[in-house]
Amino acid sequence: MSSRMIKMVHHFRNSMRVAKYKWSTEKQELLAELKRAKENSIENRNDFDVETISSVAAGLQPSNDDIPDVKKCANCNRDAFAECSLCRRTPYCSTFCQSKDWNNHQVECDNSQGSIMLIVQTQE
Numbered sequence: 253m254s255s256r257m258i259k260m261v262h263h264f265r266n267s268m269r270v271a272k273y274k275w276s277t278e279k280q281e282l283l284a285e286l287k288r289a290k291e292n293s294i295e296n297r298n299d300f301d302v303e304t305i306s307s308v309a310a311g312l313q314p315s316n317d318d319i320p321d322v323k324k325c326a327n328c329n330r331d332a333f334a335e336c337s338l339c340r341r342t343p344y345c346s347t348f349c350q351s352k353d354w355n356n357h358q359v360e361c362d363n364s365q366g367s368i369m370l371i372v373q374t375q376e
Contacts, residue, residue: 327353336361 323332323343332343344350
């Protein structure tokens with residue numbers, strides 16, 4: 253009976269060594285796979301970052317389309333901040349210039365909406 257117990261202990265120890273070896277091998281394979289996945293992820297992330305940065309940088313490049321045309325006052329040729337309240341096409345820098353130019357502008361003003369021109373006076 254004791255020899256049988258000794259054989260069982262040896263068999264158990266041997267089974268434990270085999271299980272430990274299999275576990276160690278599987279652990280090493282999983283760690284290697286994890287390392288490869290991490291490296292691939294970093295490479296993919298770097299590719300993504302480069303593409304993203306390139307596209308953002310391209311979008312930040314100034315273009316002539318992004319720069320609005322500065323309109324000039326039809327009366328005095330200064331920078332215009334308003335427009336004709338009827339046609340919305342003729343720029344003016346102030347209500348003063350708008351009213352001064354009305355005699356010239358009313359000939360070409362396209363009042364397709366049938367509205368009335370409003371000149372807003374500001375109180376200073």
